[in-house]
Amino acid sequence: MRLHRLEVCAFGPYATRQVVDFDALGADGLFLLHGDTGAGKTTLLDAVAFALFGTVPGARAEAKRLRCDVAQPDAPTEVVLELTVQGHRLRIVRSPEYERPKRRGTGYTRQQAKASLTWLTPPPDGGTAEAVTRSDEVARVVERLLGMNSQQFFQVVLLPQGEFARFLRADTKERAELLERLFGTERFAAVENWFGSTRKARRAELDAKRAGVREWVARLTQAAGVDVPEAPDREWATALRVRAETGVAEAETEERAARAAWEQARERLQDRRNAAERVRRVRAAQGRLAELERGEQERSRWVAEVEAARRAATVAELAVDGRTVEDRLDRAVAEESDAATACRGLGFGEVDLDVEELRRHAGRLWEEAGGLAGLVEQAQRQHADRRRLAALDESIAYYAERIAVIRSKLDGLPDRVSELTEQRELAVEAEARLEGVRAREEELSALLDDAESLPELDRAVAAAREAENAAEAAHNEARSALLDVRERRLAGMAAELAGKLADGESCPVCGSDSHPAPAVATADAVSEATERAAAEHEVEADRKREAARAARYEAEHRRDAAAQRVGGRSAAELVEELADVRAERLRLAEYAGRSAALAAAVRSAKEEEQRLLAERTSHERSLNENEAERVVVAQGIEERTRILDDARGEFSDVAARRDHLLALGSALERLADARTAVIGARQQRDDRRRSMADAAGRAGFDTVEEALAAVRSAERIAELEDRIRRAADEKAAAAGVLADPELVGVSVDDDVDTGPAEEAERAARERAEAAVAAVRACERVARDVETLAREFEAALDELAPAEQEFVELNALTDVLGGQGQNARRMSLRSYVLAARLEEVAVAATARLRSMSQGRYSFVHSDQEDRLRTRGGHGLGLDVLDDYSGVVRSSKTLSGGESFIASLSLALGLADVVAAETGGALLDTLFVDEGFGTLDGETLDVVMGVLDELRAGGRVVGLVSHVEELRQRIPTRLRVRKSRTGSVLVAGG
Known part of the structure; x- marks a missing residue:
């Protein structure tokens, strides 16, 4: 990682935008950030950390107060960082969440945090070059490129103030996480996890195979009917097969013997049953013949009844037709009477006319009704026109009323539209002016608050100045007291050393074993505890002085800002102006x-x-159309009324007269048809009666009534014929049975007993069935045993290699996990991390021995962690003190020793990581303070080591107020603080 450019604005003590050109500063490989206490040296490192991770190191991250208090309200709090990581150059811009004064009125508004990452070179892995704009995504990209998170970055790249020894004294878990991310050893943990998960899966598979073998053993023992052996194997399965096959052979021998005995018993039983059946047949045939002899007379009557019924069938058919003719005549007479009644009801009294006269009257009525058909249609049209005329009258009245209402509404509407338009224009003008007046009101209200608060702000400034003066005086007194105590301590230092001398022991100053004149303490001598208390009191007084100075500056800033905004106007003037607004x-x-x-x-x-x-x-258009249509409809109704009045006569309308004529014509036609039907039905009745008398005489009956009495239904005749036929068949069958040669010599008195034979046959059958079932059971057992034995042997074949494979996998997994045959009890991941830490310790020892002038060396410890921290075994790091020859805990080092040890460790870690990654990762290092804990000689050694780093192209930035460093490092950047915010001075 190499930084190029840093910009900060309204961040920490920097009120204005400040720029740090790291390319220029790091040209020599070593540069210094210096300045007064509180000027903002550490803030620049905080800005780098904030740009990368969105957080700052140490307790400052908990305060969450990154905005500059003296920055202008419109100045954004922002950090811009350009850097190169793993060959990719990127630009990161971040803004924290902060509150800024409202642009209008008083109070504050919250500004949300923002972040963006822009690739200045093609992004890694051929990804998209689009900017990343979410804070969490920016942090993830940075962590992925650097290979470490913010806390790990603060341990090896940016050593924050007061936290130099954090990695040195880190616990094993934290140290393991850092080393794993820096050296990319996650793959070894993945190997451990893979072996662990694979062992778990193989164990599950092995348990499943073992369970399968146990299941086949259980099923095999159940099928064979034996107990489960202690160690079932192939020989046991073979023995079960032999046993099952022997059982089948024995069962088949028994089955053959039982079947032979059953066959003999069945033959004996069949002979007895045949003899009994012959006796039964003889008895049944003779009994049936006797019964038929007793019913011979009844069968003769059945024959006579059937013959008479066959002769009377013709007469019966004619009688049925006769009844049909009689019914038809009765219906025709009734229909004639109903038709005559209907004619009389319609006003026609001459119902006794013959058929031809009735039909002529009906024809004349139909002709007259046909002439009225056209007038009926005119009458229907007349009704429709009258309904239409009434509807037109209603529509005309409705449209006239609606037109009058609309005209009344339209009379005042134009004036109303004009008035509303004028009022709307006034409202729009007021709306346009309102925003400006509101802004002016808010401005005046804020100015009034400022004017009213000026006296209180003046009092606060005076009080802050008094508090600052008091704190300044208290600090001067505490510093004078500290100097006095130190002077007296130095004066009595000889007596203090003399008090620790003992006879026979060497003096730590001169080395002599004799002490002839040891120094004596004076009355004003002070102890080390007194000096420490005076120093702490001076530090506390200095802290209070700085706090009072900051409070005074804050009070003056608030008072001056309020006075500037008011601009000399009084509160009364502002009140009056605010009331008008x-x-x-x-x-x-x-x-x-x-x-x-x-x-x-x-x-x-x-x-x-x-x-x-x-x-x-x-509506006007509809009114005109309805009025024109009404005139036409009214004229048609008037003309049609005269024609219809003439045609309806004495009836209510033409349709009623036409319906009457049609109904009377239909009634006369019906009467004529009914009278014709009566005449024809009477003729048919007389003809049918003569035919019946002739048919009865031909059939041998004296009268028609005698013939009808002999009539039988077809069912009755079929029943009698069936009885006669069955009786003849039964008689012939019984005679045929008695004539069978098998029954010759068989008497009805013979007695045959089949009970003993049946009992013997049943016993033989049960024995045979049991034998068959036994064979089937033995065969089933043999089949099951054979099948299950094969499955059992196959399961054994699968289990053996699986068990061998699992033994090897289990042993190897234990070794990788620090168990089993692993003598060091270290997992693969711990072993790799311990090897990396050992390399870091070797690299860091070279620098530590140089800085400590050969006294200290790092010692890597691979002893088992007593807390059993996961991943921490083998990651111990102690120091070897060559002066005493004792390996000490790093926590026992003093402040200066911890500083050089932490610096050596950071440099050694950077060397190893650079060698591991090709020298492209940790080529930048920042150290914040800590040099004040070093004496002059040690400082020379440390600076010599840091000078050596420049030869390898590494950049080291030091943050310190130690004056001697300003003389040693030519490339410097000074931070100068003032009331209006700190600024950067190059080369200062």
């Missing part, structure tokens, strides 16, 4: 508030006028 604002607001309503009213009035005009024109 408020009255004007209220008047304009009243007019402006009506603007929208008046605009809507104008539009509505104009739209209503157009609508009424269009509606009036439409």
Whole structure:
């Protein structure tokens, strides 16, 4: 990473835009940022951190107060950083969230945080060159390029004030996270995870295969009907097969014997049943013949009844037709009576006329009704025209009324539109002036607040000055006291050292074992604790003095800003002017508030006028059309009325007269038809009676009634014939049975018992069925055992290599995870990180020994962490003190020793990372303070080491107020502070 340019505006103590050209500063590889305390040296490093990660190191991040208090209200708080990372140049712009004064009126408004990242060279991985504009996305891009987050950046690149030793004293977990991201060792953790997940998957697969073997063993033992053995194997499965096959052979032998015995028993039973069946057949045949002899007389009557019914069938057919003719005659007579009644009801009394006369009368009536058909249509048209005439009268009245109403509405509408338009123009003018009056009101209100607050601000300035003077006096007193205490301490230092001497021990000053005249403490001598207390009191007094000075500056700034805004006007003048402006604002607001309503009213009035005009024109047109149509319709009704009155006669209308004529013609025609039907029905009845008498005589009956009495239904005849036929068939069948040669010699008195044979056959059958079932069961068991044994052996074949593979995988996973045969008890990830840390320790030791003049060396410890922190095993880092030969914890180093150790560690880490990544990553280092803890000789050594860095192209920026550094480093950037904000002076 290499920085090129930094811009800050309204950030920290920098009220105006300041620019740092790192390319010029870092040309020699070493530069210095110096200035007074509180001027803003550390703020420049904070600006770099804020641009990269959106946060600043240390406790300043918790304050969340990055905007300059003395910046102009319109000056944006902004940090711009240009840098190159891994060969890609980019520009980052960030603004924090802050509150700025409102542009109008009093108070503050919140300005939201913003960030953007612009690629000045093609982005990595061929990605899009579009700017990144979300704060979190900008931070993620920076972290991905740098390979570290903000906290890790503060440990190895930008060493913040008061946090030099953070990486040196970091716990193992934090140190592991930093090393893993810097050296990209996530792949080793991924290897561990892969082996762990693979072992878990293989264990699950192995357990499934073992469960499968156990399942096949359980099913095989269940099928074979044996107990589960302790160690089932292939020999056990083979033994079960042999056992099952032997059982099948034994069951088949028993089945053959049982089938032979059952066959013999069935043959004996069949012989007994055949004998019993012959006796039964003889008994049944003789019994049926006796029964038929008893019913012979009844069958003779059935034969006679059938013959008589066949002879009377012709007479019966004629009788049925006769009844049909009689029914037809009755209906014709009834129809004639109804038709005559209908004719009388229609006013025709001559109903006794013959058929021809009735038909002539009906024809004349129909001709007369046909002549009235056209007049009926005219009558229907007359009714429709009268309804249309009434509808036209209603429409004419409606349109005349609507036209009158519309005319009354249109009379005052133009004047109303004109009045509303004028009011709308006044409201628009007021609306345009209102915003300016409001702004003026807010401005005057703010000025009035400033004018009223000036006396209080003057008092606050006076009080702040008094507090500053008091704090200045207190600090002077505390500093004088500290100098006096230090002077007395130095004067009594010999006595203090003499008090620690003991006989026989060397003096730490001269080295002598004898002490002839040790110094004696004077009455005004002070102790180290007294000196420390005086120094702390001086520091506290200085802090209060600076706080009082800042408070006085803040009070003067607020008072001067308020006085400048008021501009010499009094509060009374501002009150009077504000009252006039408020009255004007209220008047304009009243007019402006009506603007929208008046605009809507104008539009509505104009739209209503157009609508009424269009509606009036439409109604007038409809009124004229209806009046013209009414004249035509009324003339037609008058002419048609005279014609219809002549044609209807004594009836209500023409249609009623025509309906009467048609109805009477139809009634006469009906009467003629009914009278014709009566004559024909009587003739048919007489003919049918003569035919029936002739048919009865031919059939051998004396009368028609005798023939009809012998008639039987077809069902009855079929039933009698069936009975006769079945009786003859049964008699022939019984005779045929008795004539069968098999039944010769069989008597009805013979008795055959089949019980013993049936019992023997049932026992033999049950034995055979049991034998068959036993064979089937044995065969099923044999098949199941054979199938399950094959499956069991296949499962064993799959299990053996899986178990061998898992043993190897499990042992290797344990070794990678720091278990099993791993003697160091270190995981692969920890081992790799420990190796990297060991390289860092070696590189850092070269610098540490030089800075400590050969006293200290870094010692990498791979002992197991007693807290068992994940990933931290093997990441211990201690120091070897060559003076005592003891390995010490880094936490026991003093302030100056911690500083050079942290600086050496940061440089060593940068060297290793650069070698790992091709020297393209950590080529910039910032160190904020800490040089004040070094003595002159150590400072010379440290500066010599830093000078060596420039040969490799690395840039080191130092932030310090130590005066000696200004003499040693030619490239400097001074930060000068003032009341109006700090500024940068190049080469100062």
